[in-house]
Amino acid sequence: MLPMLPTSLVGSYAQPDWLLDRSKLAKRFPPRVRAAELWRVDPQWLAEAQDDATRLAILDQERAGLDIITDGEIRRESYSNRFATELEGIDLDNPGTALDRSGHPNPVPRVAGKIRRRNPVEVRDLEFLKANTDKPVKITVPGPFTMSQQAQNDFYAHEEELALDYAAAVNEEIKDLFAAGADVVQIDEPYMQARPEKARAYGILALERALDGVEGTTAVHICFGYAAIIHERPSGYSFLPELAGTSVKQISIETAQSNLDCAVLETLKGKTIILGVLDLSTHAVETPQMVAERIERALPYVDAARIVVAPDCGLKYLPRDVAFAKMKAMADGAREVRQKYAD
Secondary structure, eight states, rough: OOOOOBHHHHHHHHOOOTTHHHHHHHHHHOOOOOOOGGGOOOHHHHHHHHHHHHHHHHHHHHTTTBBBBOTTTTTOTTTTTTTTTEEEEEEEEEEEEEEEEEEEEEEEEEEEEEOOOSSSSSHHHHHHHHHHHSOEEEEEEHHHHHHHHTTEEEOOSHHHHHHHHHHHHHHHHHHHHTTOOOEEEEEETTTHHHHHHHIIIHHHHHHHHHHHHHHSSSEEEOSOTTTTTOOOOOOSSSSSSSGGGGGGGGGEEEOTTTTTTGGGHHHHHHEEEEEEOTTTTTTTOOOOHHHHHHHHTTTSSOOOEEEEESSSSOOOOOOHHHHHHHHHHHHHHHHHHHHHHHH
């Protein structure tokens, strides 16, 4: 049983410097194609090293007091590329180019054939996570709309068809993840915020296709981008109320860095809100009281029973000590509010 205001990461945790060259990662846009040059460990030992680092990420979450545990996405160079480059239809040897949400060109998967999932990609990750914690677990998959925007389409006549085939692949993965014991599966769809017109045109259709026939607690993460890369934040979402009519159970949003007007949460009645309360644009660590205040800003608009407390986005780009300290402050702040409203 989860407490009121349970805590969780959005997905990623800071990878160790002995595993991944974080300085190289910070100097480039998030990888959309494979980026083996980022790993510091010899390929023959890499999987074992990633397992060890994943155990550390799980332990850090438990030590900080989190209620729902992720694998920290430790095995990923970015949130999307590990899954996206495992699909049939991608020409790995000849990448394409697409504009990142920052407006800069970035190497991306080149779609040269029909997109299909050949095999489960993250099931082993989920099984490893469950074997190393007794707490409820969450795992993330990249969303079909976002993957369609992070690709060069040299095969499909229309982008919508591409997004729907990505959705079919995601749907198969999600079903396998729940069959393997996931408690929550989160779909990362940051490009719905970045490209709202296309998201309205076919992004919601792709999301619903990805959720077709899925039984289990599903979430969608929609954000303004990694704070380490996208520095400016709008004051509100250009795409959010549109998710109210979808079958997804939880919606993950940012409120800390943008100081979001939480009144928008009233448009998401019936949804559980994964409430972002950690500002990832700064290495300054929030106090538990600051976290508590950010949680309480949302309470006039959404009942505490429908809130999961989380960072704004992934902790991937923060130093490990800062990531841990922020995570602990988040758990302590949620506990303060929990105790206050239990009295």
